[in-house]
Amino acid sequence: MRRLGFWLVLSVLLTGCGGGGGGTEVRDSNAPLLSQIELQHMGNSVMLSVVAQDAETGIASVIAIATVGPSTQTFQMSAADGQRYQVGLPSNTVRVNVRATDRAGNSRESGSIPVPPPQPPFP
Numbered sequence: 001m002r003r004l005g006f007w008l009v010l011s012v013l014l015t016g017c018g019g020g021g022g023g024t025e026v027r028d029s030n031a032p033l034l035s036q037i038e039l040q041h042m043g044n045s046v047m048l049s050v051v052a053q054d055a056e057t058g059i060a061s062v063i064a065i066a067t068v069g070p071s072t073q074t075f076q077m078s079a080a081d082g083q084r085y086q087v088g089l090p091s092n093t094v095r096v097n098v099r100a101t102d103r104a105g106n107s108r109e110s111g112s113i114p115v116p117p118p119q120p121p122f123p
Contacts, residue, residue: 028106029106030056030106031100031106031107031108032100032102032107032108033052033053033054033100034052034098034108034110036049036051037049037050037110037113038050039096039115039116041091041118041119045088046089047087047088048064048077048086048087048089048096049086050062050077050086050098050110051082051083051084051085052083053083054102056102057104058103059085059101059102060101060102060103061100062077062099062100063077063099064077064087065099066090066095067093067094067095068092068093068094069092069094077098089115091118095113095114095115097110098110098113
């Protein structure tokens with residue numbers, strides 16, 4: 001009986017201990033920030049670059065949603081340096097949106113951005 005009492009007291013004491021690792025959990029409900037969106041014709045493509053930042057959990061992905069001719073296409077953007085991401089788009093791209101998603105699943109999308117025509121002489 002004495003042994004049963006020991007285990008009963010021990011289990012009651014351990015009940016409130018929880019199973020966490022003792023670290024602080026980051027709760028991120030803020031969408032990433034987008035800035036410095038730039039479009040530039042480079043030969044037979046349009047170079048798109050953007051700065052995407054997320055202070056809490058970091059950036060998981062940045063994509064370009066482009067209207068290319070009559071269709072919509074999605075392009076994965078690559079980290080260029082620091083917080084700048086870039087991608088080359090087809091030369092007949094007419095509009096583009098940028099969407100950044102953080103590691104917590106929050107996302108922000110830019111408005112629709114018209115792609116300016118190339119400077120003469122045209123390629």
